[in-house]
Amino acid sequence: MLSQLHDLDLQLLRIFITVVESGGFSAAQGELGIGQSTISTQMAKLETRLGFRLCERGKAGFRLTPKGEQVMAATRKLFGAIETFKGEARGMADMLLGELRIGVSEALDDQVLERLGAAIGRFRRRNQAVQFELVSAMPAELERRLLQDQLHLAIGYFSGTQAALDYRPLFSEQQRLFCADGHPLFERTDVSLDDLAACDLVQHPYRFEGARQPFQSGPSSARTEQVECSLAFVLSGAHIGYLPEHIATPWLAAGRLRALLPEEAGYRVQFHLTRHRGRQAGEVEVAFVEDLVGVFGKV
Template sequence: MSRFAVSNFDIKQLRTFLAVVEYGGVLAAAYRTGSSLSSVSRDLSALETRLGIELCRRGRSGFALTPQGEDVHSAATQLLSDLHSFEQRIQSTRQTLGGTFSLGVIDNVITNPQAGVVDALSEMHRLFPDMLINVSVHTVSLIDVQVRERKLDFAITGQPEKLEPLIYEPAFVEEQRLYMSRHSPHLEAAHDMVRSSWGSETPTVPYISRAYRTDVFSSFEHKYPLHVAARGSTLESVLASVLAGVGCALLPSHFVERVGSGDLIEIVTPDTPVIAQFHLVYRRDAADKRVISALLTRLRKT
């Protein structure tokens, strides 16, 4: 007996056969699939001839699968499921081996050695050399929305908005410490704030807050007599206010080490360092894409 090999015609006829079984007969299958009765009957008969097997009994007594038909139905279901998975995988591969991938981050994530973004991008370039990788910086309040609206394929944020279509995965943590300019007129007041207990009459210390709010920042700020003297939308803008002597601010340790300003002094408190948790963000329906899987694998190693 010669080996059986599946052709395109076989796939078409198997789909017809599955529809006939699903809808319980030739007439119902024709109606539900928008095909003609003769076309469905022809496909079913051709498949039986091709296989040399009677797949079903149809007539006045109703529709029923033969034992051989049940075996073919089970095998066909598995075959077409595997084919669908193959098609999806190939489509994902075609989309990611070329084309564009957009990664969004918030301010100063890329330079944080704990984030591992640079190493991940290097690995992505190695795996997908023909893919154009766009990296952009976004505000915390909008970055999740950009992923939800498919304007970004992947993001790293410090403040998850918990939007429904998205998956949020804890990534790395960032150490924040309280800094002030050594030339600030408020420096002594900041040290007094830490050294002494305070009450309602204690003078407040000027503080530069970040544009985005997180629970860990808010918790720290409410423990001390601070008043907001300025706000910054980026770490550079917060740093500028600190260096100008406006007040103190929480800044990432890695950021301060990188800028290397000798004009900054740490105000050590019992509650510092403040540890901020960052998250990876991607769409639930994109989790199995090859490029997303590769990026996740690399970032999880950091």
């Protein structure tokens, strides 16, 4: 009784199906390139493996037994499935499969989002069937998810202090110091660093970790990590604060904001492409990084 299927069984089944399609042992010799006695021996092995007779052969001619008919049908299904598998396997050899989870920082410039979209477009034009997920979160949350293997990659303004993470520069963003109409400095033509020092500056503890911003103030009564919340504090007229230039632009055009000492107090924030050092990058991740590099430039 056949309990396991081995390579030898497949060989025997191929001989069997050729014999049936040829109409007998003698007719199958030319197709198989072996003698009739060898064919007979191989068929006997197959019948022994199966535990029952497949065909009648003799002076009356060749014909399948009822069980032989069933084995013939099953054999055709088997080899059809094998061919389907081989075709699908060949297709998968050059196909990117799996999932890709990317974290991105909040309040990105429209041009950055456009370039990110272009990178995704490049990736989608590859031979792929990948489940893609984008997650927007604060930098600390993105780093936490990377460390817990909940994300493959993250794009944001990170502190660079997590030893387990790899930080690669991707692009930079211009930051300037602003006040709004209603603030005492809004109408002043001569603003000094001493004037700024007397103001209530919005503290953005994570973004500016390491004192990278040129201007630091004393005690502050406003604190947030979100860009939109920083803007709200500044628009109150009670605080000055750093904002990305692209966030401030429409408010500047409307006459609601003013940049304070734009050259002295302004600076650029470096955004990074970040991943977990201890996790081996899969081919899907490697391919998407290539597409990011193609759009943003050398990473």
